[in-house]
Amino acid sequence: MTGSLRSILLVLLFATSVCAKEASPPNIMLVLTDDQGWTTLGCYGGKHVPTPNLDQLAADGVRFTDAYVTSQCTPTRATLLSGQYTKRNGMWHVIPWYGCPWARVEEVPFVEQFPRDQPTIAAQLRQAGYTTGIAGKWHLNHGVDGNYNALKPESAAHYGFDFAAPELPQEHFQPGGDRGVNWLTDQALGFVEQNRERPWFFYLSHHMIHGKVVAPKQLEDKYRQQGYTDEGPNRAVYLAGLEAIDLSIGKLIAGLKELGEYEETVIIFLSDNGGIDWRLDHRSLEQPHPDAPKLAVDIYEYDNAPLRAGKGSIYEGGVRVPLIVSWPKKWPAGKVIQTPVHAVDLAPTCFQLAGHKPVEGHPLDGLDLSELITKGTDPSFTDRPIYQYSPIYDLNWGLTPCASIRVGDFKLIEFFGDRFDGSHQYVPGHRIELYNLSRDLSEQNDLSQTMPAVRDKLLKQLRDGMHEAEVSVPGLNSHYQPARAFETTRAKPDWVAVP
Structure with a gap:
């Protein structure tokens, strides 16, 4: 092999190595x-x-x-x-x-x-x-x-x-x-x-x-x-x-x-x-x-x-x-x-x-x-929905069954049957909340009653997203016992199904 051919091959090998490194993810x-x-x-x-x-x-x-x-x-x-x-x-x-x-x-x-x-x-x-x-x-x-x-x-x-x-x-x-x-x-x-x-x-x-x-x-x-x-x-x-x-x-x-x-x-x-x-x-x-x-x-x-x-x-x-x-x-x-x-x-x-x-x-x-x-x-x-689905209780954090959706600046929360308010007070009943996060990052001004068209559109999107994923909207509990409602246990009752 001539010296010039060897030089060309070395250059090609070096270039190939550099290109491979550049192309590597x-x-x-x-x-x-x-x-x-x-x-x-x-x-x-x-x-x-x-x-x-x-x-x-x-x-x-x-x-x-x-x-x-x-x-x-x-x-x-x-x-x-x-x-x-x-x-x-x-x-x-x-x-x-x-x-x-x-x-x-x-x-x-x-x-x-x-x-x-x-x-x-x-x-x-x-x-x-x-x-x-x-x-x-x-x-x-x-x-x-x-x-x-x-x-x-x-x-x-x-x-x-x-x-x-x-x-x-x-x-x-x-x-x-x-x-x-x-x-x-x-x-x-x-x-x-x-x-x-x-x-x-x-x-x-x-x-x-x-x-x-x-x-x-x-x-x-x-x-x-x-x-x-x-x-x-x-x-x-x-x-x-x-x-x-x-x-x-x-x-x-x-x-x-x-x-x-x-x-x-x-x-x-x-x-x-x-x-x-x-x-x-x-x-x-x-x-x-x-x-x-x-x-x-x-x-x-x-x-x-x-x-x-x-x-x-x-x-x-x-x-x-x-x-x-x-x-x-x-x-x-x-x-x-x-x-x-x-x-x-x-x-x-x-x-x-x-x-x-x-x-x-x-x-x-x-x-x-x-x-x-x-x-x-x-x-x-643009207007891509972001979802949260939390159909559970976790009382260390005041969490009750709920879901949310954010589209653009607006965020809607659905509490399926009860909630804890900002002072940690228990409030029974279904509730919808709507916030404009660009103006109200702290979520203090509920717009659900003053902007019903936005509320209803987002609620439909939230429910449609749940339907597409084949998850349910939690209903009232047939095993509800008011005196034990806030009792948290690790002993799983026999009526709790496994998905």
Whole structure:
């Protein structure tokens, strides 16, 4: 072979290698925090805790102001992995089972184990050539495959994961611990270091800032020295936990840069539900209860204002969360998007990035965010409805069977037979509420009586969406016992069906 021919071949091989790298789909790092509210980040208006690493991630990427999940842990995790609303995947309740079987309105039975045959986001990305991993909170099974704390490594393949980190050691949940944010971040970076030969997907699912909140002592002392105490809202330990999250994000980004993976990685950061404003003491309502029962506040954590309520609620404080996405190589920096989006949009977005065609027979409820991110607009999102379906009671948060729909600026809530009002007072009876979120972010001005045309149109859309997903409108409970209406139990009565 002549020297000139050898040179040409070397140039061609180099060019082919460069083109292959350019054509390679990005890595995807999905970071999910637990119970972290919309207002806890500086870039979302937070005032109590410095979040320089998350703020920088937003400055280097895209920040969504109107991003939605469900109001509790299990439902959002099922939504993320399946790409489906809870009304379609059936997991609208925290597992394992508990309920209020004697309440005024019937609770619709829910799926109690995430099925092995569900084509998860991880399984589909693996089909697209990705290596997939997970570390942290699972909360989609209880039993042989996993539990609240973790997916068992030996069961990982059933859900599309090549790797699952071992369960977080319990010492991280003890006072002075950090609920594992550093340990789990190390697991993620270790996975990346070992799997750089192919595109990878990693689901980093944190336990912070779920209760019982613990935090490193030096961080807790920092906030005590600033005058914060054990009383809420804005307890010292809670603020310390929030800072621990931000520090872990800084560590993650620094690690990706050190490994040479940062520019090639899409980072998606969000929380599983709104932050804990207050937690209520439902035991105060157990029999015998007064004619007009009122839930007592058990603990305050963080002030979610201007959003109303918090975790477990169908109001904005329960379902609106921070969402930041970043891809330094291709996506714009410093963009803020006010278009309403939902966690169901993340699966189709990841599939588009991977060049993967979703499997047939498993409908996705979301839309690909790519054009919205790159261009700032996408007609597919114009007047696209966003749903919530919560046909259950969870009295820790004042939740009663309800559903909601948001279209554009308007949000309609239907309480199917009872509710707790803004002062935690119990109010029986069906109710519709309508809010214009562009003018009333705190959901204080109910427009249902003054805008009946909008109310009726949205109610029809809400009901049509439920019908399409083949879920029911809860009716009055045939087992209703007024004296036991607020009794929460883990003993499932024999009349409670399994879907």
